[in-house]
Amino acid sequence: MGKLSDILIEVKDLKKYFPVKNGINKNNFIKAVDGVSFNIRRGETFGLVGESGCGKSTLGRTITRLYDATAGDIFFEENNIAKLNKKQMKQYYKKMQIIFQDPYSSLNPYMNVKELIEEPLTLHTKLSKLKRKEKIESLLEMVGLKKDDMDKFPHEFSGGQCQRIGIARAISTNPDFVLCDEPISALDVSIQAQVVNMLEDLQKEMGLTYLFVAHDLSMVRHISDRIGVMYLGSIVEVGRSNDLYKNPLHPYTKGLLSSIPIADPIKAKESNINIIKGDIPSPMNIPSGCRFHTRCPYAKPICSEVTPIEKEVENDHIVTCHLY
């Protein structure tokens, strides 16, 4: 882990709205990311969790400029990259890479392993053909694949091996930052740990900073230094991994934690089961005030009227809720 005060990425009031195209909802927007502010420190793993559709992937893709932001700022090494055009972004793309959830669909099936890993090298480096080949060989070794795999195509590999190819592609340009968007969710449970261990080793070796997206807290708890909890386009709580797990503050985080299956039936009975009720509202129609008020067991009259502001309740533990 790097120096804690060293911020690599600072996001300020970031918004990403998608226009709705169908006739009934014309002139409406899906507010996938709706005013997010947080930072990612150099060398850390920042875990991002929340229910399906809350905007995790959109946030990651907007930060890495796969999507243009609707509003807000993204400071990468103190440079605001939010409004740079594609040409101006070129020097940053190689510093920010992405590992996708589905290893098969993220790899072009008509390219062999050599071509797949060579693509970013050709695009972002000035290495000669020979040097590129040497680099590809060393990358394959780093992700636990063999030199002989170079001529093979994605369909000849298992899901875990394909993800290794995706990881080799992502680290090929020596990035500073890697968005890991649910990189193990599509893999067999038996190989999830292997891939996570490899990502951790690579992080140490290369000094990488990760934004690690997952559905639930149990998956990111052990690998994350800090965790952000996202609800309906907004981050409602950020804290160090252990603090968040042992002392969750936001009612939504508490609900997420209590929905983690508990293996021990006695403990399960003793635990304060507080499953979040109701469905997640539409991101086209975000509730007024606190956007969680329609589902919150602690909601008070003020919650539907006034938007809560974030508060640092203890060192490095920030929550956005009227209870604090």
Ligand SMILES: Nc1ncnc2c1ncn2[C@@H]1O[C@H](COP(=O)(O)OP(=O)(O)OP(=O)(O)O)[C@@H](O)[C@H]1O
């Ligand atoms: N390209 C797009 N065009 C229009 N709407 C989109 C697009 N991408 C995402 N959305 C919408 O934005 C919202 C957030 O989606 P997003 O994929 O970011 O969520 P997520 O938290 O990553 O979900 P999951 O856990 O299922 O991956 C959803 O309502 C989704 O339907």
Ligand code: SF4
């Ligand atoms: S602000 Fe109110 S509705 Fe929102 S999480 Fe806190 S108590 Fe619940």
Ligand SMILES: [Mg+2]
């Ligand atoms: Mg996603």
